[in-house]
Amino acid sequence: AQSVAQPEDQVNVAEGNPLTVKCTYSVSGNPYLFWYVQYPNRGLQFLLKYITGDNLVKGSYGFEAEFNKSQTSFHLKKPSALVSDSALYFCAVRDSADRGSTLGRLYFGRGTQLTVWP
Amino acid sequence: NAGVTQTPKFQVLKTGQSMTLQCAQDMNHEYMSWYRQDPGMGLRLIHYSVGAGITDQGEVPNGYNVSRSTTEDFPLRLLSAAPSQTSVYFCASSYSSPGSSNQPQHFGDGTRLSIL
Numbered sequence: 001a002q003s004v005a006q007p008e009d010q011v012n013v014a015e016g017n018p019l020t021v022k023c024t025y026s027v028s029g030n031p032y033l034f035w036y037v038q039y040p041n042r043g044l045q046f047l048l049k050y051i052t053g054d055n056l057v058k059g060s061y062g063f064e065a066e067f068n069k070s071q072t073s074f075h076l077k078k079p080s081a082l083v084s085d086s087a088l089y090f091c092a093v094r095d096s097a098d099r100g101s102t103l104g105r106l107y108f109g110r111g112t113q114l115t116v117w118p
Numbered sequence: 119n120a121g122v123t124q125t126p127k128f129q130v131l132k133t134g135q136s137m138t139l140q141c142a143q144d145m146n147h148e149y150m151s152w153y154r155q156d157p158g159m160g161l162r163l164i165h166y167s168v169g170a171g172i173t174d175q176g177e178v179p180n181g182y183n184v185s186r187s188t189t190e191d192f193p194l195r196l197l198s199a200a201p202s203q204t205s206v207y208f209c210a211s212s213y214s215s216p217g218s219s220n221q222p223q224h225f226g227d228g229t230r231l232s233i234l
Contacts, residue, residue, distance in 0.1 A: 042227050043228055
């Protein structure tokens with residue numbers, strides 16, 4: 001079964017400090033991994049994804065994520081947090097081996113609320 | 119460029135009523151999906167479609183119907199609303215299934231539905 005865990009419901013950091021939002025996953029094959037951000041009363045916006053290649057993936061708004069196969073993790077990071085980064089962040093996974101009836105399903109974590117204080 | 123448009127933005131229903139949540143996209147995307155978002159549970163897939171005339175069930179399909187008569191539209195129908203269906207509903211579209219191309223899913227701004 002495919003699943004995603006975001007172990008922290010909330011992350012609080014000071015502006016200018018580095019931030020990390022954690023994500024671990026479970027799939028039977030190779031993972032496709034995604035990070036999305038949600039601002040209040042809005043839909044999800046794509047930040048970045050890992051399909052294959054370099055373990056360090058760079059995305060929008062200065063965010064990056066590191067894929068670690070041995071730890072089955074895909075943590076989201078940013079070197080210097082901004083107050084405007086405060087939002088709800090979702091990690092999602094898809095099994096690259098998906099076929100047939102499960103084709104295209106993304107499995108989302110429960111979300112992590114990031115608060116950056118001035 | 120409107121992207122993914124959901125209507126209505128808010129709706130209050132009584133138990134047993136039926137309604138249709140509308141979703142339209144203008145990007146000629148083949149893949150569309152419906153999710154519900156509940157506090158502490160993230161997003162759960164209700165139904166999805168890989169093209170006009172083709173739909174399939176997601177994780178939580180009970181109580182919902184979908185159809186895909188055109189590429190642009192993917193309405194979600196609640197047959198007999200129940201309080202457990204109180205949630206925020208998101209429609210999403212992409213060129214193909216998530217992860218199979220370099221184009222990500224695009225989400226609408228959601229419909230906030232309350233069932234009394």
